[in-house]
Every structure is written in structure tokens, then in C-alpha cells.
Amino acid sequence: MLNVAEFDLPYSFFSDAISASLAPQYNMEKSLEDLYAKHRGKKADKWQSYLRVYDKLLHIYRNRNIDLLEIGIQNGGSLEIWSQFFRSAEHLIGCDINPDCGTLHFEDERIDVVIGDASKKCTQEAILSKCDKFDIIIDDGSHTSADIIVTFSGLFPHLRDGGLYIVEDIHCSYWTEFGGGLYNQLSAISFMKRLSDIVNFEHWGVNLTRRDLLEPLKNFYRFDLDESDLGHIYSVDFTNSMVVIQKESSEYNTLGKRIITGKNADVAHQINTYGEDQSELIPQTLEGLVDPINYALELEERKAKIDSLSQHLRAKDEIIQHLLNSTSWKVTRPLRALKNFLQPPGTSQQ
Numbered sequence: 001m002l003n004v005a006e007f008d009l010p011y012s013f014f015s016d017a018i019s020a021s022l023a024p025q026y027n028m029e030k031s032l033e034d035l036y037a038k039h040r041g042k043k044a045d046k047w048q049s050y051l052r053v054y055d056k057l058l059h060i061y062r063n064r065n066i067d068l069l070e071i072g073i074q075n076g077g078s079l080e081i082w083s084q085f086f087r088s089a090e091h092l093i094g095c096d097i098n099p100d101c102g103t104l105h106f107e108d109e110r111i112d113v114v115i116g117d118a119s120k121k122c123t124q125e126a127i128l129s130k131c132d133k134f135d136i137i138i139d140d141g142s143h144t145s146a147d148i149i150v151t152f153s154g155l156f157p158h159l160r161d162g163g164l165y166i167v168e169d170i171h172c173s174y175w176t177e178f179g180g181g182l183y184n185q186l187s188a189i190s191f192m193k194r195l196s197d198i199v200n201f202e203h204w205g206v207n208l209t210r211r212d213l214l215e216p217l218k219n220f221y222r223f224d225l226d227e228s229d230l231g232h233i234y235s236v237d238f239t240n241s242m243v244v245i246q247k248e249s250s251e252y253n254t255l256g257k258r259i260i261t262g263k264n265a266d267v268a269h270q271i272n273t274y275g276e277d278q279s280e281l282i283p284q285t286l287e288g289l290v291d292p293i294n295y296a297l298e299l300e301e302r303k304a305k306i307d308s309l310s311q312h313l314r315a316k317d318e319i320i321q322h323l324l325n326s327t328s329w330k331v332t333r334p335l336r337a338l339k340n341f342l343q344p345p346g347t348s349q350q
């Protein structure tokens, strides 16, 4: 029988049908759905659809010596379940900003917890001091756009080729409280959509690097991702509330040679030869096109200005109110009334 583990190929190289035929080999143990249904230990909290996605995505990693990181562990139940799901895992690291998570005790010695804000460099260094490369990283932390984006930029370089970076609850990207909104160009899901453009970088035909596409977001959120890391983005898959970014060596991330086979061309006699020579890419132009994120950034700048002006106005208002309530202002009221009375009609002032 074909042993997938011998081939270092991305999971998406296998159709569902092939995956299903391989399933018995990899699913000797219970599915993640089963493990969640039967779990009695620490509380775990995941949406039902995630379990199905995970079962489909992760079975080829099940018997490997993987290293997993989960950001956001709360009561620790998900880590317990991952430890049952990934029997051969080496490290199962959890990270949570809540110091109470540091008191959690796990029977399984492969589980370790780092306390801290996963978007901060110092926390990332603490994680990497326990395990410097991961095969699976799951972000189930704060779900704010800023945290998701900044954490991704810090940890994606530490994901192994062939690994998965998974962001849960990305539906929060549609909500303002989480730094999102349907048309918000600065939301985490907008960032992920940009990553999906990066998958098709070789076809842009414009004089931009992958980094250039992220430039405005990089400046806004103050993160960096270098061109070579971005070149390892193999795929970006969206399902309901989840985004899965797969990392692969950059040689997998090209369209490759065009393969035309067979002899009979009864319909299209002359198949165009586009793509047979990669240098044929037709240059495209960005003339007349504006990156919508620039509008979003201008809006953010204006909002900040309005906020600061409103604050300034409120401070002035308070001074005026204070003056109006002061004794000296009240005592001199008859004098101002007399002045108004003596002034010619139509020129009176308060």
C-alpha cells in the first residue's frame, strides 16, 4: 500500500477519494470528532465544523513526529485532545495570555504551556526556546485582526515546509470590536486574502514584490515578513470561520511546466502555446488602479485627527463651563448686562 509518509507532498496533492482509501492506515485511532464526543477531562471549546475540517486536514500528520503550537488554550482541554489525536507528536505547546493557564497540570509530558501575549516578540521567543520549528500552528487566541496578523508574521517563518498555519474564528474579522468589518481592508481576513494573491505571484505581471503587496499593512501593524518566507506560501484555504495556510518549499509553489499530451485535437486544432515558455508573461499595468487599502489608511488617519480634535474641543468646553460657573463670572453678570443695555441696538454681545 502507498505510504504517504514516505512522500513529502502537500496534503492537497491527494484527492478526497485517495485520502479516504488511506484513512484506515491513518485512522487506527478515533477521529477528532470522536475524541471530542468522548472527552471527559479539561474543558475544550471548538465549533463542530472545525472538527470535520481538522479530521480531513490532519490525518496525514497523525503518525508523524510533529510539533504543534496552539495559541489560546483557556482550560487546556484542546491540548489534552491534541495529545490523544497526535500520539507520535514530539511537542504540544500551548500559549495563553491568561496567567491562570500557568497553573494547569497536564499528565502528558509532551505538553508545555507558555504564558504571554502571542503577538509579542518576547512570548514568541519563549515559545521558540521550547521548540524552534512547528508543523502545525493553530491561532485560537484573541481573534483581533492586529493580533492575528502580527502573530502570523512572527511565527510563520518558524513553521516547517509541509506544515499548516490555522486561524480559527476568523469570523471575528467581520466585526468592528475585533478590528474588522465586511469591507475593512485592515482586517485579518483582508490580510489573508492578500496572502491568497501571493500564491499567484508569478502571474501578476507587474513590477511588485510579494512584500510590496503587504507594505501598507506592514506599516500599519508594524510587522515584517521577508520575500523568501512569503515565497513559501503554498495555499490559502478558506472555510467557514477558518483559514488554513500551507507552507511548502518554494519549488512547489510554481505552476511548473505545461503538460500537453495525447494525439487527437478534433476540437481545438491549434492549442495555444501560452505558458510553455515562462518568459512569455504579458506585462500588466497598474495604471488607474489604486490599492483600496490606501483609502482605508487615509480614513484611519482622518478618524484619528477627528478624535484628537474632539478631545481638544471637549477640554476647551470644560474650561468654558468652569469659567461660566465661577464666582467672578457670576458677580460681574450685572456689569455685562449694563454694557449690553448701553450698547446701540443690534450690537449687543453676551
Ligand SMILES: C[S@@+](CC[C@H](N)C(=O)[O-])C[C@H]1O[C@@H](n2cnc3c(N)ncnc32)[C@H](O)[C@@H]1O
Residues within 6 Å of the ligand: 043, 044, 045, 046, 070, 071, 072, 073, 074, 075, 076, 077, 078, 095, 096, 097, 098, 116, 117, 118, 119, 140, 141, 142, 143, 147
Ligand atoms: C477561545 S479561547 C481558547 C479555547 C481553546 N483553544 C479550546 O479549543 O478550548 C481563547 C483563549 O485565548 C487567550 N488569548 C487571548 N488573547 C491572547 C493573546 N494575545 N495571546 C495568547 N493567548 C490569548 C485567552 O486568554 C483565552 O484563554
